[in-house]
Each structure stands twice: as structure tokens, then as C-alpha cells.
Amino acid sequence: MKTNMSAGRRGVGPPGFSIIETLGVLALIAILGAVAAHSSLARLKASNQEREQALLGSFARAFESAVIRSRTIPAAGDWAGAVAAELGRTPGHVRDNPVGNPRTLLLDPALHLGITATNLLPYLQTAAGSVQPANLRAVLVSSVGAPLPTLTAEEFSRIWDTPSRTLPVGWPTSWAGRGEDLIIERVDFGRLFRKVILNNLDGAQAAPYGVDGSGQVTIPPRSRVEGWFFDTSSVNLFYGSGVLQAREAVSRDASYVYENGRWGRSLVYGAGAGSTGLGELTEDFVNIVSFNNTAADDPLTSDTSEVTQASASTESSTTVTETETTTTTTTVHTRVKSNNGHGNNVDGVDSSNPGQGGGGPTGDLNSGEDPSGDVDDEQAVAAQPAYGTTSRDVVDSCHRFMKAYVLWAMKGRPVGGSTASTRHPAYRAVVESVGALNDYTRNLANP
Numbered sequence: 001m002k003t004n005m006s007a008g009r010r011g012v013g014p015p016g017f018s019i020i021e022t023l024g025v026l027a028l029i030a031i032l033g034a035v036a037a038h039s040s041l042a043r044l045k046a047s048n049q050e051r052e053q054a055l056l057g058s059f060a061r062a063f064e065s066a067v068i069r070s071r072t073i074p075a076a077g078d079w080a081g082a083v084a085a086e087l088g089r090t091p092g093h094v095r096d097n098p099v100g101n102p103r104t105l106l107l108d109p110a111l112h113l114g115i116t117a118t119n120l121l122p123y124l125q126t127a128a129g130s131v132q133p134a135n136l137r138a139v140l141v142s143s144v145g146a147p148l149p150t151l152t153a154e155e156f157s158r159i160w161d162t163p164s165r166t167l168p169v170g171w172p173t174s175w176a177g178r179g180e181d182l183i184i185e186r187v188d189f190g191r192l193f194r195k196v197i198l199n200n201l202d203g204a205q206a207a208p209y210g211v212d213g214s215g216q217v218t219i220p221p222r223s224r225v226e227g228w229f230f231d232t233s234s235v236n237l238f239y240g241s242g243v244l245q246a247r248e249a250v251s252r253d254a255s256y257v258y259e260n261g262r263w264g265r266s267l268v269y270g271a272g273a274g275s276t277g278l279g280e281l282t283e284d285f286v287n288i289v290s291f292n293n294t295a296a297d298d299p300l301t302s303d304t305s306e307v308t309q310a311s312a313s314t315e316s317s318t319t320v321t322e323t324e325t326t327t328t329t330t331t332v333h334t335r336v337k338s339n340n341g342h343g344n345n346v347d348g349v350d351s352s353n354p355g356q357g358g359g360g361p362t363g364d365l366n367s368g369e370d371p372s373g374d375v376d377d378e379q380a381v382a383a384q385p386a387y388g389t390t391s392r393d394v395v396d397s398c399h400r401f402m403k404a405y406v407l408w409a410m411k412g413r414p415v416g417g418s419t420a421s422t423r424h425p426a427y428r429a430v431v432e433s434v435g436a437l438n439d440y441t442r443n444l445a446n447p
Contacts, residue, residue: 048098049165049181049183052183053183055098056103056140056142056183056184056185057185060186062083062086062087063083065086066082066083066085067082067192068192068230068232071124071125071230071233072124073113073122073123073189074121074122075121075122076107076138078122079105079138080105097144099144099145101143101146102148103140103142104140104141104142106138106139106151106153106159107121107138107153107156108137108138108156108160109153109156110135111135111136112131112132112133112134112135113130113131113136114130114131115131125212125229125233127209127211127215128225128227129196129229130193130228130229133190133193133228134190135190136190136193137156137160137186137188138189139156139159139185139187140185140187141159141182142183143177143182144183145177145180145181145182146175146176146181149171149172149174149175158170159184160186162184163184164183165182166179166182167179167182192231193230193231194229194230194231194250194252195227195228195254196225196227196228196229196235196253196254196255196256197224197225197254198219198225198226198258199224199257200221200222200223200224200258201222201257201258202222202259202261203221203222204221205258205260206218206220207219207240207258208238208239209225209235209236209237209238210236210238211233211235212233216236216238216242219258231251232249232250233249234247234250235247235248235249237256237263239261240261241261245263282395285394286391286392385443385444386442387443394441397436397437397440398437401430401433401437404426404430404432405430407429408426408427408429411424413427
């Protein structure tokens with residue numbers, strides 16, 4: 001009897017894959033592999049974009065640091081070398097990004113910097129500084145996709161205004177990359193500058209100064225230097241003798257005034273700036289011809305009995321004393337109210353009463369009157385000031401009064417005690433400065 005061997009073999013193991021089934025499995029594997037590869041490429045590109053954005057940010061900060069340190073802004077073609085030196089890298093690592101595409105630096109074509117507004121980069125700071133920087137901007141552009149097209153200065157504004165990962169308006173349509181591949185970093189060098197004014201108010205001396213290691217230069221009398229300097233620049237100020245007076249690192253806008261052989265922060269002696277406004281008025285006032293008369297020339301202190309060409313008449317009462325003195329050059333009419341024994345003096349400030357000349361008990365300088373009496377002067381302006389007073393004395397005393405008033409106000413406007421020995425020092429300084437100002441202004445008018 002024959003045995004069917006083939007039938008028995010068919011029932012022994014599992015059936016095999018058909019060709020169609022095998023192809024289907026391979027197709028599924030290919031699809032899954034493509035998805036995985038695309039996801040990996042997307043993650044790699046995103047990583048490159050983030051890395052490049054971080055690198056451009058570090059390059060921009062290094063560029064600013066290199067500019068501050070060297071006091072120089074290089075030309076556009078030398079930016080990579082400056083950044084590489086600051087970071088300790090090779091210029092090639094700075095010039096090309098991680099995918100091998102060159103980076104590009106564009107400058108604002110409207111940039112103004114230098115001694116005149118037409119100077120372009122490179123810029124090296126000198127003691128003269130720069131005109132006010134304008135449009136001192138740059139953009140670093142990189143692509144992690146297709147290499148960048150050729151970029152010109154005319155495209156600067158469009159790139160500056162475009163957010164990263166998007167294409168600027170007018171971008172070449174032939175470029176094979178995408179907006180997300182474009183990385184942009186902006187740099188504004190204008191914020192690295194500080195304005196410095198050096199004003200020589202002296203009418204005879206040149207004012208010496210220097211910036212960083214520039215050496216000593218001078219500003220002619222009645223002249224000024226106004227320039228913009230890099231942040232942290234060292235301004236060196238010298239006495240008229242050439243000896244260093246002070247050195248200051250500029251961290252904000254600053255101004256200095258030179259008078260009588262030395263520098264200061266503000267006007268001290270009262271010379272005008274010789275320009276416009278209050279400075280011009282002050283200068284004109286200071287330049288008024290001053291006379292050097294003596295106390296003997298002053299009708300308040302001179303002995304009228306010794307004046308050969310004078311006629312005097314005196315009328316007295318219990319409350320008012322009136323004296324009229326006439327000379328060949330000057331007529332002065334002074335009426336002094338009785339002081340009731342309280343010892344008022346001619347400057348209108350009672351040194352023993354806080355209310356006199358400096359206000360009432362509340363400390364208000366514009367109100368209050370000495371209850372013991374006052375001085376009421378009526379005079380014709382004389383040809384010469386009394387006691388050798390000059391117009392500069394008036395300006396100086398006005399400056400001291402303003403300074404004393406500010407210090408007094410900053411302390412809360414205290415009044416203190418009722419006598420000169422116990423009066424609050426800040427308030428006493430104000431009262432005394434008011435008295436001096438009254439003295440000098442009256443003397444200038446020759447009462």
C-alpha cells in the first residue's frame with residue numbers, strides 16, 4: 001500500500017510568507033524608517049538653529065567687548081578677526097557656521113561716526129571724540145540651510161526689521177533655503193558711547209586734558225570740546241601747571257568746567273560760558289567795568305565834616321533819622337528806621353535773630369521780617385561801587401547762596417534755635433549767604 005507523504009509533510013510546520021506579504025512588511029519598515037529619519041533631521045536642524053542663534057549672540061557680545069577694550073570699531077570685513085581675538089578662537093571658526101556656511105556682517109549705510117559726520121569705519125577714538133553717533137548699527141546673518149546669497153548694504157534695513165526665522169521682504173526667490181534657516185543677530189554700537197563736555201571758561205588760560213592714553217591736549221580759552229566717547233573711557237584732567245588733577249572713567253554723560261587753573265563739576269567763580277542763555281548773561285555781567293574805591297569813598301562810612309564840597313542837613317525824631325549828603329559827583333538819600341536798640345546793621349540781616357533777612361520762624365526765606373526793625377534804603381545809583389565790590393563778587397555770592405539753600409532744603413529746612421550760637425548750621429549758612437548777597441548787591445549799586 002502506498003503512503004501519501006506529501007500530505008503528511010503539509011501538516012508538519014507553519015505555513016510560510018507569501019511574496020506579497022513580504023513586500024508589505026518591507027514597505028512598512030521603509031515608511032517607519034523615513035519617518036524616523038525625518039524626525040531626526042528635523043531635530044538636528046532645530047538643534048543647529050538654536051546653536052547658531054546662541055553663537056551669534058555670543059559673537060555680538062564679544063564684538064562689543066572688543067570694541068570697548070580696543071576703543072576701535074573695525075571695518076565690516078575685519079569683524080571676524082576682532083571677535084576671534086576676543087574669544088580665543090581662529091577667524092575661520094567665527095567666519096563659518098557649524099554646517100559650513102559663511103556668516104555675513106552688514107553695516108547700516110547711513111552710519112555716522114568720527115570727527116566729522118562723513119567718517120566711516122574703521123574708527124579709532126582720539127582725545128577729540130566723535131560727533132554724535134547715528135545709525136551705528138550692524139547685523140550678523142547666518143543660514144543653517146542653503147548658503148546665503150550675496151547681500152548688499154541696500155538690504156540692511158529690510159534685514160534689520162525682519163524677525164529671525166523669516167525671510168526679509170525682497171529676498172531672492174532663487175534661494176533654496178527656508179525662512180526658518182535664516183538666523184539674524186542685531187548689534188547697536190550707539191549705546192556704547194557717552195557724551196562728554198569739557199568747557200574752558202577761563203579767559204586767559206588753555207585747559208589741559210586727555211582721554212585714555214592720548215597724551216595731554218589743550219582747549220583754548222573760552223572754548224569747549226563736546227564729543228562722544230566709548231563707555232569706560234578714562235578722562236584725564238590736569239591743573240594749569242600740567243600736573244594731573246583727576247582721572248575719571250566715564251560711565252554716563254558728563255560735563256566739566258575749567259576755571260582759574262583747575263577743573264570742576266560746576267561753575268564756581270562765576271565766569272560765563274560765552275555761548276547763549278544764562279551763560280552769556282553771566283559773562284556780560286561779570287565783564288562790567290569794576291572800580292577799586294575805598295571805604296572812605298562810601299558816603300555811609302565817610303566823615304561828612306571832612307568833605308570840603310559837601311553840604312549836609314540833619315533832621316532827627318524818635319523814630320526816623322534822615323541824612324542827606326551832597327558831593328560834586330554823587331547824591332545819596334538814605335532813610336534808616338529806628339532800630340529800637342536792637343542793633344540792626346545796614347545789610348538788613350540781624351545776626352542774632354533768625355527771622356531777619358532769612359524769613360520767619362518757619363524758615364521761609366521769602367517771608368518774615370525782623371520785628372525789631374528794618375532798613376529802607378532809597379538811593380540814586382552811584383558811579384562807583386562801594387568797598388571795592390565787583391560784579392564777580394555778586395555772582396560768586398549768588399552761587400554760594402544757591403548751594404547753601406539746596407543743602408538746607410535737603411535737610412528738611414530746619415530752623416534751629418533763636419541765636420547765632422544755637423541756630424541750625426544749614427539754616428545759618430543760608431542766612432549768612434543772604435546777608436553777603438545783600439551786601440555785595442548794595443555795594444555794587446553804591447548806596
